[in-house]
Amino acid sequence: MSQKKAITLYLHVHQPFRVRQYSVFDTGESHDYFNEPNYNSERNNEAVFKKVADKSYRPMNALLLKLLREHEDFKLSLSITGTFIDQAEQWAPDVIESFQALVATGKVEIVAETYHHSLAFFYSRNEFEKQVTLHRDKIKTLFGVTPKVFRNTELAYNNELAQWADSQGYEGILAEGWDPILQWRSPNYVYRPPATKNISLLLKNYRLSDDLAFRFSDQSWGEWPLTADRYTDWLRQATEDAPLVNLFMDYETFGEHQWHETGIFGFFEETVRTWLQDKDNTFTTVSDAITANPPSDEIDVPYTVTWADTERDLSAWNGNRLQQEALKYLYRLESDILRTKDEQLINDWRYLQASDLVYYMCTKNLDDGAVHAYFSPYESPYDAFLFFMNVIRDLRWRLIQDHKTGGLHG
Amino acid sequence: MLGWELPPHNSGGLGVACYHMSKALALKGAQIDFVVPYQAKHTNIDFMNIHHATPVTPLERYGLGAYDSKMLLERSLTEADADDLQDMRGVQKRYVQYVEKLVQDIKPDAIHAHDWLTMEAGVRAKELTDAPLIVHVHATEFDRSGELSGNPVVHEIEQQALLMADRIIAVSNITKGIIVHKYGIPADRVEVVHNAIDAASFDESYDYDKQTYKYLELLRCEGYTVAATVTRFTVQKGLTHFIRAAARACEKYDKLVFLLAGDGEQRDELIQLAAEFGISDKVFFTGFVRGKQWRDAYSVADIFVMSSVSEPFGLTALEAAHHDSALIISKQSGVGEVLENIFQYDFWDTELLADQLIAIATSESLSRELRENVKKEYTRISWHDVANDCYRIYGTMKQGAIA
Incomplete structure (x- = not known):
């Protein structure tokens, strides 16, 4: 039996604690850095969280749960930062419960990362490891699972990070499928970082991911308005000769970066349905993708690659x-x-x-x-x-x- | 008297000078009609009549950029739209129209116009009334534009008014020099009347509140020296040179921090510059300050730096002296002409400024000498002397009182 073509959908769930308007005159006076008093300000973490909960977390989790129940083959992976969880616990505990409901289906995998969504790996290895442990413990407490695949903040990745994750026993690690590191290769395969024993590397298909994350509602984009049929066609082409396509993006793409009015929810539901209509197609979690596909080649990333901006570096x-x-x-x-x-x-x-x-x-x-x-x-x-x-x-x-x-x- | 601002609706020293000068003149018996371009209450002023030439609020008027001539469109007043009060030229045109009407009701004995903002109105009033025109120059466009060339429209307005004026008052020899050399006005038509400071106007009940700049006070307890400036962040103020000197000084002596109180178009550039020198944590930006935060900025300062590229006078230096700071003043600042117990340096000489900063920071006795002696000096300079000089100048031109 030939292997099914798989979409590895991975969504990143995160909210930071934004610093309020904090002046010289507050220094030494008040230590409430994250409590912007103005509720209408974009710096008011509570207001932003509640807004995004309504626009994105609640409707998207409801949709994901529905799709998980309707489609046997629908699966996905999530990374949920500690700072997100801290905010949800204070301001929208039902959102945590809705994520727990997703994980309870057994078809949603949680990915490891730093608790604080930091770049500590590049500044203090010690602090980095502490934050990864804090995150692992928090995930275990809330969801009863221990992540097996690692993603670093902003998908900031290099050989050294892969080697670290390998030494920690992770089975996989995620990175941007950026052309200069891929060279002639396709992001739609599983790879192996150099000088590692067990770990596999999954690379984001940034064209197909960013079609949703950045371009979906852009009316000046030639492909606007994108339909589920056309997008599914692109996914099919991507997997014609390859086993999988890695769609990695911010969770908040759904409802927050792309508003409900853009039709993103309907589009997503329709795409899942259309993709799965073909019995040769499926979805996979990040661990399953690694288990099913042995590395096809080694990818050397001596310098740091991230998922942001045209430079794809830390700049x-x-x-x-x-x-x-x-x-x-x-x-x-x-x-x-x-x-x-x-x-x-x-x-x-x-x-x-x-x-x-x-x-x-x-x-x-x-x-x-x-x-x-x-x-x-x-x-x-x-x-x-x-x-x-x-x-x-x-x-x-x-x-x-x-x-x-x-x-x-x- | 034609002005652009009065406290508390002022954004700089021009308003402060106009206020004290008028008050001292009124005390000598002058009847003053003072025209401002905005609509706002001046509950603190009962010694003269204030006229409001337009309905714009003081806040809207700040937005026009009285000190920032870059915002001025290059065109003459005849082309300006007096109904467009979002535009500097529109407001100025309305101001002129107001003054034209005003002088029909009140025949002035003298017209005293402050700076380019009101010079056109001054010239027009002179044409209509034949009263003598005194143009009082607090700053020229050369000063405002720092090392840049400035706005040609403003230069032209200044040039015309200086030619038309019966008498010109410059706030320092530096300013007189500019008027003579850059505008070609004969030196004998220009008198220097230095600005003053009204020691009595300082609220004696005012106590410095150490809580305002709590963190800086903690630094002082740890042996740090605070070098401050209170100013608008524009090219004229030479603050990039100050930051360079700060970085240079920190290389040699670490226990220095810098307080930049104020705001302005150059803020981002200064933040960037401090970051490039790697001294961001030593440079404190307050944003626009008034009231307690403004006064306490002087008090927390051990050293006050006036780094101006071109400063006709520089009243803030005297404020700083009153608040017990040692002064370092660029040689391009007029206030240096009336003080002896200060350090001076050419605004571009960052090495020397760095040296002076370190010298004061590392020598308690030097610091004390400077602070105590300059305090004795500034109290001798009074607005009453300024009023006397103005009165004398009015008198040389015509009989009678003043409007």
Whole structure:
């Protein structure tokens, strides 16, 4: 029996704790960095969470559950960050329950990552490992499962990360199927990172993924409006000679980045149905994709590749001096902060590591700039930077005042 | 008197100077009709009549950019639309029309116009009344544009008014020099009347609140020195040179931090520059400050830096002296002409500024000498002297009182 062609659908669920408008005058005065008082502000985490819960998490989870029940072969994988869970527990516990219901079907796999959606791998291996453990424990508590496949924040990936994940016993790892690393190869196969024992590499088919994530509602796009039939055709072409197609994207694509009005929910349901009408087609989770497909080749990624911007590197997060400064001061605090064993302080410091916060400081222009502006709750990257710096100073203040430790450095 | 702003609806030193000058003149018996271009209450002012030339709010008027001539469209007043109050030229045209009407009811004995914003109205009033025109220059377009060339329309307005003026008052020798050399006005038509500071206007009940800049106070306890400036972030203020000097100073001496109180078009550039030098955590940006946050910015400062590329006077330096700061003033700032106990440097000389910052930060006795001595100096400079000079100048031209 020939193997079925599979879609590996993987959705990333995340909300950061955005820093409020936090001035020089708040420094040393109040430590509530994440409580923007203005409910109408895009920085108000509670308001944003409740809005996205209504627009995306609730309707999409209802749809996913329906599809899981209707279609034997429908499966998917999710990564759910700790900062998302912390927010959901406070403001929408029913959303957690709806994710639990998905996992309970046995057809939804949870993927490992850092609890805090951080780029700690590139700044502190120690801190990175702690956050991965925190996330694993939280997932185990909430969903009763232990993830077997790893994804790093922003799909930031290189050989070293794969080797680390391999040494930790992960079966698989996810990355962007970026042409320069693929060269002549197709993203629609399973690969093996160099110098690893067991781990397999799944690469995002960015064209087909971004057709939904970025282009679906873009009326200036030549393919607009995209129909389920046409999209299924593309998926078929992609898997004509290959075993699978990896559709990786933000969960919030459904209902938040692409609004309900764009028809994204109906389109998605229709695509699942159309795809599965062909008995040779199926869906697979990330682990099953790895089990079913031995690596077809080795892929060498000596430098870091991410899923963002036209450069596909880390420049959206650390490409300018503002971001480099912010990250420098943040990670420099590590040993002083951890030594205090002050849970609130440590937690605040970890929330600040969310990659989103430095992303808001990105000053790139052109196409990417538009994406950045859409996702930023600040008037300018400079505001994002100033508020963040004032918070850094407040952390120093707390170290000195509450723990008689650390240095101020200004 | 033709002005553009008065406290508390001011965005800079021009309003402060106009306020104190008028008050001191009124005390000498002058009857003043003061025209501002916006609609707002001045409950603090009862010593003169305030006229509101247009219905725009002070906030809308800030948006026009009184200190930022780049926003000005290049065209003459005749082309401007007096109904378009979103536009600087529109507001100015309305201002002129208002003054034209006003001088029919109130015949002034002298017309005293402050800066380019009101110069056209001043010239027009002189044409209509034949009263002498005194043009008071607080800043020229050369000052406002820093090292750039400035707006030709503004230059032209200034040129015309300076030629038409019966008498010109410059707030410093630096400004007089510009008027003489760049606008070609004979030196004997220009008098220097330095601005002053009204020590009595400082609220004696005001106590510095250490909580306002709590973090900076903690740094001071840890032995850090705070170097501050309180200003608009525009090219004129030379702040990029200040940041460069700050970075240079930090290479040699770490326990320095910098408070940049204010806001302006250059903010993002300054943030970027501090990041490029890797001193972001040493540079504090407050945003626009007033009230307590504004006053306390002077108090938290050990050193006050005026880094202007071209500063006709620089009243804030005197405020800083009052609040017990040691002063470092660029040689291109007029206030340096009336003070002895200060450090001075050429605005571009970041090495020297860095040196001076470190010298004060590392020597308590030097710091104390500078602070104590400059405090004695500034109290000698009074607005009453300014009023006396103005009165004398009015008197040389015509008999009678002032409007």
